[in-house]
Amino acid sequence: MKKIAILGSTGSIGTNALRIVREKPEEYRVIGLSAYRNVQLLARQIKLFKPKLISVKDVQGIKQLKVLVNLKGIKVFVQADGLGEIATHKEVERLVVATAGTISLVPVLEAIKAGKIIALANKEPLVMAGEIVMDAVRRKKGMIIPVDSEHSAIFQCLRKEDIRSLKRIYLTGTGGPFRNATRKYIRQAGPETALCHPKWKMGKKITIDSATLMNKGLELIEARWLFSVPEEKIEVLIHPEAVIHSMVEFNDRSVIAQMGIADMRLPIQYALDYPERKTNNLNELDFVKLKKLHFFKPDVKRFPCLAIAQKVARAGGSCGCVMNAANEIAVEAFLAKKIGFMDIPRVINSVLDKHIYAPHPNLEEILALDEWARKEAWALCYRL
Numbered sequence: 001m002k003k004i005a006i007l008g009s010t011g012s013i014g015t016n017a018l019r020i021v022r023e024k025p026e027e028y029r030v031i032g033l034s035a036y037r038n039v040q041l042l043a044r045q046i047k048l049f050k051p052k053l054i055s056v057k058d059v060q061g062i063k064q065l066k067v068l069v070n071l072k073g074i075k076v077f078v079q080a081d082g083l084g085e086i087a088t089h090k091e092v093e094r095l096v097v098a099t100a101g102t103i104s105l106v107p108v109l110e111a112i113k114a115g116k117i118i119a120l121a122n123k124e125p126l127v128m129a130g131e132i133v134m135d136a137v138r139r140k141k142g143m144i145i146p147v148d149s150e151h152s153a154i155f156q157c158l159r160k161e162d163i164r165s166l167k168r169i170y171l172t173g174t175g176g177p178f179r180n181a182t183r184k185y186i187r188q189a190g191p192e193t194a195l196c197h198p199k200w201k202m203g204k205k206i207t208i209d210s211a212t213l214m215n216k217g218l219e220l221i222e223a224r225w226l227f228s229v230p231e232e233k234i235e236v237l238i239h240p241e242a243v244i245h246s247m248v249e250f251n252d253r254s255v256i257a258q259m260g261i262a263d264m265r266l267p268i269q270y271a272l273d274y275p276e277r278k279t280n281n282l283n284e285l286d287f288v289k290l291k292k293l294h295f296f297k298p299d300v301k302r303f304p305c306l307a308i309a310q311k312v313a314r315a316g317g318s319c320g321c322v323m324n325a326a327n328e329i330a331v332e333a334f335l336a337k338k339i340g341f342m343d344i345p346r347v348i349n350s351v352l353d354k355h356i357y358a359p360h361p362n363l364e365e366i367l368a369l370d371e372w373a374r375k376e377a378w379a380l381c382y383r384l
Helices: 012-023 039-049 059-068 081-088 102-113 124-140 149-157 183-188 204-212 214-226 265-273 304-315 319-335 343-354 363-383
Strands: 002-007 028-034 053-056 075-078 094-097 117-120 143-146 166-173 234-238 244-250 255-259
Touching (some): 002 012, 002 265, 012 265, 028 081, 039 053, 039 059, 053 081, 075 081, 081 102, 094 102, 094 265, 102 117, 102 124, 102 319, 117 265, 124 143, 124 214, 124 319, 143 214, 143 265, 149 166, 149 244, 149 255, 149 265, 166 214, 204 214, 204 319, 214 234, 214 304, 214 319, 304 319, 304 343, 319 363, 343 363
Parallel strands (some): 002 028, 002 094, 028 053, 094 117, 117 143
């Protein structure tokens, strides 16, 4: 029985992970759960999975939980200390990191030091501090198993392959809701339109990132660190059908692709069961119905966020942290209808231009830069 904990148990990845656990209770034991605002759903999860420790946003959340569920025998913490307590708990073997935003960076580093296997669905730790995170993985001989469908696909394609023979990684994406839209339409789009993703049901922030193609940019930076390859060896392809989740090409021109239905439970289960592959009740991929698969190069003029991320991936250092923080604030401002859709890349570029580049920032410097970039981005959003 695998003993697991989930940071961000009430989000899309967290709830899907618990669906897998619920279908196979003899194979998994939930030790810890964390949630931010959705206390009611967390209460239902506590009743079902009976964790030993939980974490919520604040004391008010604890008070709400006590009304909804019996917490006797459960250790209760508040973030961000609570995430660290769960990530390093002695009984946790495999940690699913499914939180949104930057809050998981320190818990991920603590989990690596504590020898946990990490199923990583959160992009921010590697985008902000990829050099630090992967250095910790190497020093502690740790393991990160990606949960993003694209990175899981690459991870599977590279399994048992010699990374030195890798020629190129093809990172695929649907193109989001504005794949075929004109620049004028995109410029005038509001949050309601941008949140209509054609294939995936996700949280608001990641859905907006998909609409701007920043999500592909974040994934590019994540892949650069996770698989130790330079940016020029990673190519983004628009693939509307979302059947091929990513591909790798080798020096001999062979290409290996990972295919499957568009269901996040596939990469989540792979990360939970690795190195095994176990059965499930998901739908099969019907090749007869596929008919055609399409691939296009992304248009960085219509989607400048991708071009920004490509430049950041090449520069490395402190750029990833600053870009990520500015993007989070710009997306938040767009969702609140404070700025327009095309203001998002303007805010990111402006903050990047103002920051003082550091080639190898330490953790303290990264956290300080993250805070600085957020303030700068908010100030610019208010001016816009």
